[in-house]
Every structure is written in C-alpha cells, then in structure tokens.
Amino acid sequence: MRIDVLTLFPEMFSGPLHTSMLGRAEKNGILEFGVHNIRDWSLNKHHNTDDYAFGGGAGMVMMPQPVFDCMEAVTGGAPARRILMTPRGKTLTPSYARELAKEDRLVILTGHYEGLDERINELIDDEVSIGDYVLTGGELPAMVLIDCVSRFIPGVLGCSESAEDESFSNDGLLEYPQYTRPADFRGRLVPEVLLNGNHAEINKWRRQQSLLKTLQMRPELLSGADLSKKDLEFLSGHGWEPGE
Ligand code: SAM
Numbered sequence: 001m002r003i004d005v006l007t008l009f010p011e012m013f014s015g016p017l018h019t020s021m022l023g024r025a026e027k028n029g030i031l032e033f034g035v036h037n038i039r040d041w042s043l044n045k046h047h048n049t050d051d052y053a054f055g056g057g058a059g060m061v062m063m064p065q066p067v068f069d070c071m072e073a074v075t076g077g078a079p080a081r082r083i084l085m086t087p088r089g090k091t092l093t094p095s096y097a098r099e100l101a102k103e104d105r106l107v108i109l110t111g112h113y114e115g116l117d118e119r120i121n122e123l124i125d126d127e128v129s130i131g132d133y134v135l136t137g138g139e140l141p142a143m144v145l146i147d148c149v150s151r152f153i154p155g156v157l158g159c160s161e162s163a164e165d166e167s168f169s170n171d172g173l174l175e176y177p178q179y180t181r182p183a184d185f186r187g188r189l190v191p192e193v194l195l196n197g198n199h200a201e202i203n204k205w206r207r208q209q210s211l212l213k214t215l216q217m218r219p220e221l222l223s224g225a226d227l228s229k230k231d232l233e234f235l236s237g238h239g240w241e242p243g244e
C-alpha cells in the first residue's frame with residue numbers, strides 16, 4: 001500500500017513512519033510513504049497557508065488553494081481513498097481500519113489551527129476522527145490511523161503476531177491478561193493454569209478472563225460481543241445479564 005500524507009509539519013512524521021513494525025514493512029516493500037508539505041504549494045508570496053475566518057471568531061483557517069494544489073499534484077488524478085482527519089469525522093474502529101487496509105492507496109489530509117476551509121471537503125472521500133477530543137493538529141491522528149490500518153495489511157506484523165487476536169477484534173471483547181517469565185516475581189505468582197501445558201484449560205481460563213476484564217473495564221462492549229451460551233452463563237454468574 002502507498003500512503004501519502006498532506007501536512008504543514010512533515011518533520012513530525014520522520015520518526016513514527018520509519019521505526020519498528022512500520023519501518024520494517026517499509027523496508028520489505030509492503031508499505032510506501034510520501035509526506036508532502038502543503039506550504040510548498042502556497043502561491044502567496046509569504047507562503048502563507050491560513051487566513052482569518054469569514055464572519056469573525058478566534059483562530060485561523062487553512063486556505064483552499066494550497067490544499068487543492070497539493071492534493072492534485074500528489075494524486076495526479078490516480079485512484080486513491082482520500083481521508084481528512086477531523087474531530088467531526090466517523091470514529092476510527094477496527095472494522096473501518098480493516099476496510100481501509102484493502103485499499104492500494106490512501107491519501108491523508110491533516111488540518112491545523114481552527115481547521116480547513118469547508119470547500120476542501122470536495123477533495124475528500126472519508127472524514128475520520130480518532131476520538132471525541134480535539135488535538136492541535138491532524139498529524140498525530142494521521143499516525144494513529146496509519147498504524148492501526150497497517151496492522152491489518154498482510155505481512156506488516158510478524159508471523160507470531162496477529163491483528164485478529166487482540167482487544168476489540170473478532171469477538172468484540174478485551175484481551176485476557178498476559179504473563180511472561182519469571183513465574184514468581186517477588187512473590188507475585190503467574191496463574192497456575194498457564195504453567196501446566198493443558199491447552200484446553202488455558203483457552204477456557206483466557207476466555208473467562210477476557211469476559212471478566214470486559215465486564216470490569218468496558219461492560220458496554222458486552223452487548224455487541226459474540227457470546228456463546230457458556231459465556232452468557234459465566235457472565236450471569238458474575239452478575240451481568242443481556243440488555244445491560
Ligand atoms: N475547530 C475544529 C473543531 O472544533 O472541530 C478543531 C480543529 S483542530 C484544533 C485542528 C486539526 O486537528 C483538525 O483540522 C484535525 O485535522 C485535527 N484533529 C484534532 N482533533 C482530532 C481528532 N480527534 N481526530 C482527528 N483529527 C483531529
């Protein structure tokens with residue numbers, strides 16, 4: 001997949017896109033990144049990219065001209081899914097990330113200041129938010145989107161890792177607790193069941209812990225989760241009933 005980002009602060013992307021799993025995927029040719037400075041397309045003699053809002057109010061608004069020219073130069077009319085990072089967009093979810101992971105090309109537009117001139121929206125296919133809060137710019141949200149989508153692209157994660165066996169994936173539950181060596185850390189013991197090599201018992205324990213964690217931390221997820229009759233009995237034994 002090729003991912004292009006349109007930004008006023010390209011230097012913010014120098015670390016995250018080229019480190020760890022994303023860096024490895026780039027080296028292996030699975031991901032290709034382009035980061036483009038919107039300011040380079042400003043026709044204004046001071047290379048300004050923002051101006052006061054019509055109608056008044058605090059803050060500056062990103063002007064259409066540099067963004068239109070940058071988008072047109074980057075895509076060159078070639079097919080791409082064009083995404084605007086904005087707090088008013090639909091919230092990023094694993095199922096949406098999985099859908100984007102099937103695309104050959106994403107172009108991600110990031111805003112700054114008060115946001116962008118509304119006419120820029122005609123360049124955009126999807127408006128996406130990373131949550132109900134406002135950040136100073138769309139760069140961090142774009143990095144979150146890229147990381148989240150990349151995990152669903154075959155080959156990005158190592159063969160020992162899976163994007164499907166995680167919190168919120170498939171069954172809609174939170175993940176069970178994980179432990180590693182030592183089995184006894186300053187008197188704090190790893191649950192016995194994980195040490196005995198009985199995989200049926202381990203799987204049962206993990207499922208129950210996953211149900212319990214979800215009940216404790218995010219009970220609202222249970223109503224949309226994929227629950228078996230056994231899960232429902234287990235949850236009912238812990239005081240949860242469907243419809244809560
Ligand atoms: N005035 C805008 C509003 O109230 O919705 C907020 C603008 S924000 C300060 C500047 C830029 O940060 C936005 O244009 C967007 O690109 C990005 N941004 C901020 N919060 C975001 C979020 N939760 N999800 C996605 N992008 C966000």
